Amino acid sequence: MRAVWAIAANTFREAVRDRVLYLFIGFAVVMVVSSKLFGMLTVGNETKIIKDIGLAAMQFFSMLIAVMMSMILISREVDSRTVFNILAKPVRRWQFILGKYLGLVLIVAANLVLITFVLMLTVLVAAGELDLMLLFAGAMTMLEMLVLAAFATLFAVLTRPILGSLMTLAVFVVGHMSADLWLLTRQLPGALTRAVIAVVYYLLPNLERFNFRTEVVHDLAIPGAAAGWAGLYAIAFVVVVLFLANLRFRGKDLK
């Protein structure tokens, strides 16, 4: 496990040195803070607007970081041939993949912690309210990003960097629309068609399962089971996708 952590820490350090990351984080922080200005334009509840914008920024910029990092996650190691140095040591390929994945997760988590903190501070200043539910929304966005980062890792192994990023972006978009696929199974005629669509639905992540933003913004009760099952759903998806990534990477000719 030490090897995994060493690779994760190194991936994190490498990303921290990347200026693009700061650009994204800077944009996210500016967007959250400027939500106060949008709030001032409204008639009524200003805090709702701040929370809506802040939570959307949290999700959007975390996704962008995951997509961007997937471009450099493995290809940089392969292109610069440093992957051979790593794999020449007693490091197995699955450890390399897992380390890279955890490194990406650390980057996204650091970004999420920062944005959540800034958002909580903005809400505190604007409304005088310390909303701890924003932490919950941040945690749920993290679950969503765990799944997305797993797909980013898979695509980084499967294909070229730019295509991999586009595919990760596609998973994000489709993941938020997949619930409509399920609705489609109810409306389409023919048991076989419905079954095929149902299979596609289960194979794709339903990222809306991690979306509790409405509940957080409107102070609604959140069933504990929903959060618990969402956690299990995310972990199961991550394990499956990383297993596939490892399978591909194990047989990959790196030369």
Place this chain on the structure above:
Amino acid sequence: MKRTFGTFAVITILLGAVVLSEVRLGGITREDPLGRELLYLPSPEMLRIMSLGNPGLVADVLYLWSIQYYSFYRPHERFLYLETVYNLITDLDPLYVDAYRIGALIMQIQTGGDQNEIDAAVRRLFDKGLHNLPDDWQLAEAAAWDFYIRFKDRETALHYAEIATQRPGAPPRIKRMVGVWRDKESAWTLDDSIEYWRRALEDAENEWDSVLCMNQFYDAVTARDRKKLEPLLEAFITHYGICPASWEDLIQAGALRQVPLDAFGDPYGIGLEDCGLVAYKKFKNQ
């Protein structure tokens, strides 16, 4: 050094050109075939999908836009697609209280167009809000006051006020409001009114509420007693040609069994000038 200065000068000149062109462009009036017309409003389903899990944010953007957009209109104009826009916002975020409230307010500002249609549209928006927010009494109260003041539609106002009283957390003042409106509208019998205020008195949460409810209860009881006793006083005058000096005269004449008491348990008086029933609540409160 010369080169740096030259570069700086070029950049400054170019920035100046940018500002100048922007100012000039802003000053040119152009044909605007679109005007203020809305050409395309996407469906809420489409927007929900496109929001990628942030329909609340899209609702906020539309709401902020709508406030700006409708501020271009004058009250005598017909506001375009107002109901459609606010339906869109509230479909995206059905719990957006401000959208129902402000949407209804903007609709009410219009003095042009078919007022009955505007009235119906406001009702539809409030009904949608009350359906989506089953625990919200503030929206129901706002609807009640809007119909009471703006549309002078007291029946509808009463309907929304009654909904407000049934919502959890509704303050006792709304119950009082319903009672007063019902009394004014004579929408119920005096016995209904007495029963209503008796219950409101039981539910009063503080002394202030209790005093206010007691006043209303007293008035309702007095109104009922007045209806019963004043015909007796009139009959006495008709028979004896004078106003009775006290209730004892009526008891002796066989019209009453005992001295009538008010809601506080104190005897009513008889007015010297009009020979009507006198309730002493005011004296008691002073």
